[in-house]
Amino acid sequence: MLDMTGVRFGYGxxxxxxxxxxxxxxxGGIVGLLGKxxxxxxxxxxxxxxxLFPSAGEVMLFDTPAWRRRPExxxxxxxxxxxxxxxxxxxxxxxxxxxxxxxxxxxxQMERYLQRFEVAGNGKLTELSFGQQKKVLLSFALAxxxxxxxxxxxxxxxxxxxxxxxxxxxxxxxxxxRAFIVSTHQVRDVENLIDPIVVLDEGAVVFxxxxxDIQNGxxxxxxxxxxxxxxAGSLAMQTQLGSSVALVPRELSGxxxxxxxxDLELLFQAAVTHPNELMRVCGGER
Amino acid sequence: MKRFMHAIQHELTLQYRNILIASGAxxxxxxxxxxxxxxxxxxAFDLWPGYQxxxxxxxxxxxxxxxxxxxxxGQRIAYLLRPSTVWEKVGSxxxxxxxxxxxxxTVAFFLAALLSAGLYGLLSGGSEAARAFxxxxxxxxxxxxxxxxxxxxxxxxxLFFFGSVYFRKHPAGRTLLAIVGWLGSxxxxxxxxxxxxxxxxxxxxxxxxxxxxxxxxxxxxxxGLVFDGRLWxxxxxxxxxxxxxxxxxVTTTIVxxxxxxxxxxxxxxxx
Numbered sequence: 001m002l003d004m005t006g007v008r009f010g011y012g013x014x015x016x017x018x019x020x021x022x023x024x025x026x027x028g029g030i031v032g033l034l035g036k037x038x039x040x041x042x043x044x045x046x047x048x049x050x051x052l053f054p055s056a057g058e059v060m061l062f063d064t065p066a067w068r069r070r071p072e073x074x075x076x077x078x079x080x081x082x083x084x085x086x087x088x089x090x091x092x093x094x095x096x097x098x099x100x101x102x103x104x105x106x107x108x109q110m111e112r113y114l115q116r117f118e119v120a121g122n123g124k125l126t127e128l129s130f131g132q133q134k135k136v137l138l139s140f141a142l143a144x145x146x147x148x149x150x151x152x153x154x155x156x157x158x159x160x161x162x163x164x165x166x167x168x169x170x171x172x173x174x175x176x177x178r179a180f181i182v183s184t185h186q187v188r189d190v191e192n193l194i195d196p197i198v199v200l201d202e203g204a205v206v207f208x209x210x211x212x213d214i215q216n217g218x219x220x221x222x223x224x225x226x227x228x229x230x231x232a233g234s235l236a237m238q239t240q241l242g243s244s245v246a247l248v249p250r251e252l253s254g255x256x257x258x259x260x261x262x263d264l265e266l267l268f269q270a271a272v273t274h275p276n277e278l279m280r281v282c283g284g285e286r
Numbered sequence: 287m288k289r290f291m292h293a294i295q296h297e298l299t300l301q302y303r304n305i306l307i308a309s310g311a312x313x314x315x316x317x318x319x320x321x322x323x324x325x326x327x328x329x330a331f332d333l334w335p336g337y338q339x340x341x342x343x344x345x346x347x348x349x350x351x352x353x354x355x356x357x358x359x360g361q362r363i364a365y366l367l368r369p370s371t372v373w374e375k376v377g378s379x380x381x382x383x384x385x386x387x388x389x390x391x392t393v394a395f396f397l398a399a400l401l402s403a404g405l406y407g408l409l410s411g412g413s414e415a416a417r418a419f420x421x422x423x424x425x426x427x428x429x430x431x432x433x434x435x436x437x438x439x440x441x442x443x444x445l446f447f448f449g450s451v452y453f454r455k456h457p458a459g460r461t462l463l464a465i466v467g468w469l470g471s472x473x474x475x476x477x478x479x480x481x482x483x484x485x486x487x488x489x490x491x492x493x494x495x496x497x498x499x500x501x502x503x504x505x506x507x508x509x510g511l512v513f514d515g516r517l518w519x520x521x522x523x524x525x526x527x528x529x530x531x532x533x534x535x536v537t538t539t540i541v542x543x544x545x546x547x548x549x550x551x552x553x554x555x556x557x
Contacts, residue, residue, distance in 0.1 A: 051366055069556075071289060074369035085360025087300055097299045100292040101369040 001025050001148055001179055002048050002066075007057035009047060017043055018203045020057070025148065028176045029210075032194025033183040034268050039200045041183040042082065045150050048181075049079055061148075075102055078141035082153040086125035086133050094125055095140065104145025113139035116165050131157045138166060142173045149173075149180045155189035167193045187264035197264075199271035207271035209282040214262055217282035218247050218270075221255030229255070235278055236269035249281040293370045293378035300355075301348065301382050305390045308344045313394035316340065317402050330406045330418035333398055334428050338435040341391045342442050349383040349446045350458035356555065357454055366556060376549050384436075384443055392432045399423050441537050444544035451548045451555065 002025040010016040017040045025031055025048075035041045046052040047059055050066035059066040062073050087094065099105040114120075117135035125133060134157045141149050151170075155163045171193060174180055182190055195211035209217075222243050223229040229237045229246035232254035237246035247266045248255065270278050313333070320331045355365040368375070403422035407415030424431055449461025 046363075049367060051363060069366065071369040071371055071374075074367055077367070079363060079367050081363045083360055084364065085358055087355075087361070089299055093299050097292070097296045098368075100295070101289070 001027055001062060003058075003060045004044075004048060004054075005058045005060075007047060007054040007059060009043065009052065009054045011043075016203070018047075018054075021204065023048070023198070023205055025179050025181060027147065027179050028174075029196060030170060030174050030180040030182055030194050032187075032190055032197045032264075033181055033200060034187055034197065034264070034271075035183075035185065035200035036272075037185055039185075040203055041185075041200055042152055044200065045079070045152055045181065045183055049077060049150060071101075076146055077148045077150065078102075078144040078146035079150040080134075080137045080141045080152065080154060082156060084133070084137065086128075086136075088124060088126045090122050090124055091119075091136065092122045094136075098140065099144075102144040102146065106143050106145055110139055110143035113142055113169055116169060117162060131159060131162065134158060135162065138169075142169055147178050149178065150183075151180065152183045153185070154182060155184065155186055163189050187268055191264050192261075197267065199268060199275075201272050201275075206275040207278055207282075209279070211262070213282050214267065217250055218262070218267075218278070219250045220258045220261065220263055220266070221246060221248055222258055223255045235274045236266040238266065249277070251281065289370050290374045290377060293374045294381055296368075297378040297382045298386065302386075304351070305344075305348055305382075305387055308347060309387075309390040309394035312340045312344055313391070313398040317398040320402065321405075324409075328406060328409050330414070330421040331402065332421050332424050333395055333402070334424040334431045337391070337395050337428075337431055338438060340395070341388065341435045341439050344391055345383065345387050345439050345443055346446050346458055348387055349443055350450045350461070352379045352383055352447065352450045353457075353552075356552075372549060372553050372556065376545075376552060380443075380447065380545065383447065384440065388432070388436045388439065395432075396428070399428065437537065441540040441544075444541045444548075448544040448548040448551065451551045 002023075004021055004023040007018050007021040007023075008016065009018045009021070021044070023044065033041050033044070043052060047054060048061065048066060050059070050061060050069045053067050062076055064070055064073050066073075095107075095110060099107065099110070114136070117139060119128075119132055119135050119139070125136065128136070134154075138151070138154060141151065154166060154170075158166060167190070170180060170182070182194055184190055196209060197207070197211065197214065198205055199207040218235065221229075221232070222240075222245050223232060223234075223237075224243060226237060226239065226244045229244040229248070232246070233248050233252045234244075234246035235248065237244050239245075245258065245263070245266070246255070247263070247270050267278075316333055316336055320333060323329065323331065355361040399422040403415070403418040406418040406422075410418070420426070445465060446458065446461050449464065450457040453460040
């Protein structure tokens with residue numbers, strides 16, 4: 001679906017963002033692309049969709065060089081950018097006109113998504129709030145039936161109930177033939193949604209693994225103190241109500257297990273501070 | 287073809303309101319201005335002499351904003367990832383900013399002419415209605431005026447269409463400035479060239495027979511100055527002295543060259 005091999009890219013001759021980036025997306029799953037601000041998440045998405053061009057390496061989108069942006073390929077992807085402006089037209093003509101480009105667009109689903117997001121009527125898009133506009137774009141992207149759906153910071157601007165609806169709708173829309181890339185630095189917003197998880201830091205994929213492998217490799221445990229957590233091989237920790245909650249390799253003993261859920265914030269912290277150790281225990285790949 | 291039709295519909299959806307408002311506003315205000323003359327006495331009037339200018343002004347305004355999506359950081363991604371080729375995007379924009387603008391302006395003028403003739407007919411008690419319609423529709427020549435205006439509009443459109451792709455900000459103003467600048471430098475260059483080529487004749491190195499041999503006649507005392515039109519007539523190729531003969535060639539060349547340049551520049555910009 002998307003294959004990036006040995007990609008080198010920078011926004012100037014001296015500032016290299018990616019030296020030799022490898023990244024791939026296969027059908028099935030919702031790839032969570034996590035990274036700090038400025039880590040290069042948006043640049044990676046733009047490279048992947050042919051909006052930016054690498055200075056070296058190869059980016060293939062549906063077996064075609066992404067930079068070509070061929071219409072047949074573009075009708076198989078949907079992209080919701082973090083920042084956008086909508087045209088000054090009404091909702092229905094907007095949907096009607098753009099839907100024509102996507103052969104698998106489902107109007108009934110579009111209606112349903114808008115209802116779930118509580119976007120009603122046929123008002124002018126420019127008169128909607130930013131959050132409402134984002135809901136329209138998210139609904140549209142999900143309804144296109146596109147095989148690759150790219151969502152850049154999709155929860156920015158959404159209220160709390162809408163974030164939950166977004167997670168539900170995205171999970172429903174995902175399937176074996178489709179892939180989603182959800183890029184975010186607000187990891188709590190995509191908890192229980194993303195799998196696999198990819199962490200981008202300092203211009204490289206520092207961690208990439210499926211949720212199942214992560215759960216098999218590391219555990220979330222509570223310790224009496226930070227020192228105890230450190231002794232137990234903590235990869236990342238945070239203090240909660242007088243105790244320390246830490247991510248530790250499952251192979252090591254100690255601490256009280258806190259269920260099978262993985263705290264994404266701690267995982268992200270671990271991926272940035274102990275990428276090699278985390279990948280070793282999770283069987284991940286770079 | 288199907289995708290091209292989608293592109294046209296898409297473009298129309300984005301632009302139709304601006305086109306209709308501009309056409310209606312220009313035709314309406316021209317009609318109202320003409321009606322001001324009725325203060326001194328009601329008389330039928332003809333709006334069609336102003337049609338060509340109106341067509342060009344509206345067309346330039348609409349054309350210059352054709353690629354605002356590409357320039358807007360918030361709409362750029364949606365524009366670039368829209369599943370259609372550069373040719374389809376350009377073709378649909380050209381079609382809308384030429385044919386649809388022309389249709390809209392023509393309909394607006396037609397309605398304004400109809401309205402003004404009808405009003406005049408009512409005010410004059412109906413006796414003058416037939417004559418009013420005759421005057422308001424340019425003696426039945428309105429369709430010919432509209433057709434000729436469309437042909438004249440095409441090269442202007444091509445220049446401003448290219449300008450809208452080429453210039454990031456204020457494309458209309460910058461295109462106009464570029465045209466004026468280019469024409470100005472062309473005239474200066476031509477003047478210098480004429481002075482260099484015919485300098486010796488003009489400075490008197492070859493008086494009398496020499497000048498007669500070169501130009502077929504002797505010069506008067508003020509002839510040969512840089513901006514003397516008569517000298518230009520002597521050195522201009524014959525087809526520049528007969529612009530009607532050359533017009534179809536120049537028009538077609540400008541239109542084709544600048545539309546193709548717009549496509550090439552757009553491909554470069556999109557990359």
